[in-house]
Amino acid sequence: MALRTDIGAEIHSALASPTLGRALESAMATLGSRRALAFEGLDFQAGRSQLRSIKEDAIERNDVLLARLVEVVEQRGGHVIVAATATEASDYVARLAVERGVRLVVKSKSMVTEEVHLNAALEAVGVEVIETDLGERIIQLADERPSHLIVPAVHKTKAEVIDLFAEKMGLADPPTEAEDLTRLVRDDLRERFLQADMGVTGANFVVADTGTLVVVENEGNVRLSTQLPPIHVAVTGREKILERLEDVAPFLELLPRSATGQLLTSYVSFITGTPSTPPLDLGRATGSTVREREFHLVIVDNGRGAAAADPELRETLYCIRCGACLNACAPYTRVGGHVYGADPYPGGIGCAWAQVTGDVEGAAHINGLCTTCSRCTEVCPVNIDIPWLNTVIRARAKAEGGLGWRDRMFARADLLGAVLSPLAPLANPLMAARAARAPMRLIGIDPARRPPRYERETLEAWFLRRGRARVPRPERRVALFVDCFVNHNLPRVGRAAVVTLERAGAEVVLAHTSCCGRPAMSQGSLEIARGWAANNVEELARLVDEGYDIVCLEPSCLSALRDDYRRLLETTLPAGDERVALVGSNVYDVTEYLVQAAREGWSRLRLEPLVERFVVHGHCHQKALGIGSAPAELLRLIPGVVVHEVEALCCGMVGSFGYKVEYSELSQALGARLFTRLNEHEGQVVTCGISCRSQIEMGTERLVAHPVEVLVRALR
Amino acid sequence: MSTHTDVFAERLRAVGGVPHMVRAPGLLDAVAGLIDAHQPVLLTPQTAWLASGLDEWGIESVVTSDPPAVLESALRRCGAGVTGCVAAAASTGTVLVGPEGVGGGLASSLPERHVVLLRETDIHAALGDVLSVLVERFGDLDGEAVLITGPSRTADIEMMSVVGVHGPLSLDVVVILAEST
Structure with missing residues (x-):
């Protein structure tokens, strides 16, 4: 990831892009209207307060639930590791791949694997990783990072995807319709599913009582990634643990509606233990040397445990990554997740995730983009107060780095008024002259913007x-x-x-x-x-x-x-x-x-x-x-x-x-x-x-x- | 037909699936007609009983619990998969498919065409009812249970809805009507 220094320059280039604004605006409008339609006739407030209380309870008892989950999965023959850091998580998977002779990994969409940079870790030990979600595949071919929680390639137009496929797949005459582009990827990846030695997925929910992974998807790649390769590795954050299978049901009512405006996604898999399919050899690199199916569950902490004990940051852990907050966010829909995002999580909630997972600099870099308009909170299915999280994170950054002159000035609207109102006849004409405002730039104020007039009689x-x-x-x-x-x-x-x-x-x-x-x-x-x-x-x-x-x-x-x-x-x-x-x-x-x-x-x-x-x-x-x-x-x-x-x-x-x-x-x-x-x-x-x-x-x-x-x- | 059945059929169509209403004696003909050229067909231990009947139609079938060598030679070629189902939700057009024995999940995920056999009496009003069934019967559903709502789909390119990605390109649900209706 390139070193980020100037958010203003990043914003400028995003706004100058001839395609980004159009791509985002139309996608966000579509998602927003589909969401609204999906919630017709449903009591959203009642639903989200139910989800909220399930999450509050599950996070409160996260240690106990985690211990129970580990026990249950191991009883069923699975392997579990609780990784304290991102590196620990990705190293575990890379080491496993090397030990089992894995050459090819098929991967379904998972933000946690992005967080722990799993692909880089696997590639570093010579393992080929194929992203199988269409959006993630586009991003992988383009060598980019996801810019949205649900639609990772939302910043790309169809024309850009066509060019990308033509170049990366060596096509002289690439198809031009979304349907044919999708079919192209299906055909391209089919053999990889059949030959992969390992399938990696995330999980939307993990049930402590039964050891069940619940994975929500549309494309069917999660199903293939878990059915075909002999080894299934699931990587997930510890905040995804719910106690009982019953707890999952209300989330299934709100998650798809919030994410894509669907009443339900095409597939919701409930995976318990190792798949029943015998290890097949359809041309795998590991061949028929793997005689038993294996299941590994990598549970990532990476700051989550500490956040659970932090009353100000805790509610970040209630997030179910539906992306509804992004679609509703004014700055996000203008500049996208590469600018308004801290790798890998985009938007205002991404700022909170960065803070939780220890990327304090990343969080500080994007923190100022939240306009506190609160539209995110209105649509959040777990009612997370994202603007407040941003406010808290800002306060922590300032407590560390101190308030600048500009901060001090803007913080004291009361004092500005008290000083300037009596001087109004003098101050107003002065500040109306742009030339006189030029020095404002020195403390980070745009001199092109007209400051408010002051009145002598308050x-x-x-x-x-x-x-x-x-x-x-x-x-x-x-x-x-x-x-x-x-x-x-x-x-x-x-x-x-x-x-x-x-x-x-x-x-x-x-x-x-x-x-x-x-x-x-x-x-x-x-x-x-x-x-x-x-x-x-x-x-x-x-x-x-x-x-x-x-x-x-x-x-x-x-x-x-x-x-x-x-x-x-x-x-x-x-x-x-x-x-x-x-x-x-x-x-x-x-x-x-x-x-x-x-x-x-x-x-x-x-x-x-x-x-x-x-x-x-x-x-x-x-x-x-x-x-x-x-x-x-x-x-x-x-x-x-x-x-x-x-x-x-x-x-x-x-x-x-x-x-x-x-x-x-x-x-x-x-x-x-x-x-x-x-x-x-x-x-x-x-x-x-x-x-x-x-x-x-x-x-x-x-x-x-x-x-x-x-x-x-x-x-x- | 009950109201649930009508609603189920309507919601299934809305998500790109196709309902087929049959009476028990017509089941085999209906399945054979749907498989047609999509051969060989992948059956699960639970739908393996269809094999001999399909054979009479000249349709080759493989069962997911067959020895790995048999399965390996068929998986690249199989054009359709037939599974049963535990319950269905009218409100969303969803079917709940259980593990169906060894390798059962392959029949609903790998072939281009997925055919589901659903008893009309297993259609419930709402998704919540089906989730209750899932919870109650979880002991039998150990392994992989999956809620399926239409064929595989994506909207990852400019939010354009495309049906048929990695999972089945089509979903046919054969509803076996209850005797009394």
Whole structure:
């Protein structure tokens, strides 16, 4: 693997590729829509919470289950080795091959064998290894690494595959249809299956009670690899162990649906003990010298045992490698798994796997690509909080290497605002001039990106000047959470919200304690974020106790308060402290809150018709929290409006992400998809997120409003 | 036919398999018709009883438990494999094929055409029911049991669905209808 130094350069070349973006986009769209169809009529949430609890339990008791598995497999005549490291695993197989005189190995798709670099180990002792999964075979012929968990050659177009086959198989006139290309590989590999001395497979699940391997596949190569060669070696991670055969059943309902959108794959093999076929000699190198079938189970630890004991990384081990997270990931679908991947595992979950398996540098290299949009978590069949894993890993890397200037600056959105708001008349024109921003590059900020404007009168200053409005017989009491950006950059959004909430019948106070902590979390400074979170929880819980509902304007702050604090504070707050949960269940997005008010019938809002068109972009965190449609619903309360919601896409700005010099280009590429969709519709662009707003304004030159800025215009 | 049977047939077609409804007396003719030119046919110890009947049709067969030398000479040539099945799921069009004795797995994995004999009474409503059967009868299914849902397939090139990779190119399920239906 080439030494990786500059993620920005890698992103640039991926984006510059004439074929990669097209290949990925169409494949991901196909996988996404097939998945959606496969889940129709199925209770995904119930299903995944079942899988999650089976996995939690199995990992909790992994040591016991492992011991039982080893005993059962050995009783049945199999050989088992628990390899502490990757090298130990691949050395074992290579040594076995040499001892048995193995010359040819047929291998079915297995990410763990990629992790332990098994092929290289076998080739080093003169053994030929043939990958038999079509995608893996393409990758092997191209001398590349897989770029997706399920579709290893997803980054290649058909035309590239045709050229590859023509070159590697010496074909003057290669076939051009996928069907014929597939048949070509079938014919090419048939003899190898028949002649191989050893078959290597992975396993999706291993059952401790029965010693059964469960392998899920479509092509039939797993079946041939285990039936024909006299020696079967299965390589698998120790996290794949489940206790009972019954535990496998619910996984079979969700794994194929999540992976390929199939209700079930063509084959699910349950292999127990050695195959019953006698050792056949169909032209094997080892000939008829092998008189008995052998089964070897290589169980790989490689950091997994330590991860099981690490409360922050443990949930990585629940991963069943379905790849659904990749198909849903905005950065992955733009740059692919060779850029957004740490060998061999791609995407955000790949970052976690790299950390678990000891590739800390690999993890750090790709860690910044996660935009925390949380679409991965929405589709994960075991509900792994992948963005949080990335946040934790970032924090560990920064704890090791320290925060840079840029990290410190972006982490302190509160401080930036406090310093720059009073200097607004000076700072705004200065920062509007690109030349003046040139030195920003020195600390890794793209000078081409326009920084936000600062306002001299903050939301708080305005509120203080105006005084608290008297709402007669208030229906509700609202504490509006003052976030750094609305306070310093867009106080007019805050003013609109205050007025609208008051007119709806709520008495409003401002809750300004600390920054929500998200900017600090994004930069990997969990300690700063934890301190603020603790402050906020204390103050906001007090307000909730006094009867206030907490309302947020920025969905990212809401997501911190409602979701991330639980993770952030789980290790520091005393057990039984209910305040995080109390705040979490009493904090609302302003659009969600006003829609709910109308629905519950207490809202006193009276709205004039507005004969206008609106194009709404939903914020990733609103979608992740299940309130993605709230902004459009709120606008639709206004008579006369035409509201169009554009399809769910990440804007790519993600707080500081789009300003960072190495990610700026990717940020704009992500934005471009959204801009195209937005520009298909006329009207006022509306979004709740502050960074979505600046991204869209920069990318489309259209003015963007928060829904409450529209609503306030319709107040009667 | 029961509703399960209809649903099973529909789901099987959806995944690229072909259902054939027969009554017990017509079974041999149906199997022979499906094998046709795909000779020799690979039988498992559980379907070996078909051998003499197929022979009358002029169809050569080899049983997976035959001596290795016999098997070795036939494996490259065999065009079809016939297996039984333990249970089927209507919801997904899946059949559960057990180990079927020595070498049984070869008959369902190696030849181009796989023919499955399924008793109508073994069709269950959902995949979960079939998995329960697998769990209950696991003692007898020792070795390799496999859930088969359609012929082998891939979508590894530009997500284009292609039927027929390393496993069978086609899957025929002969449903032996229950007497009462």
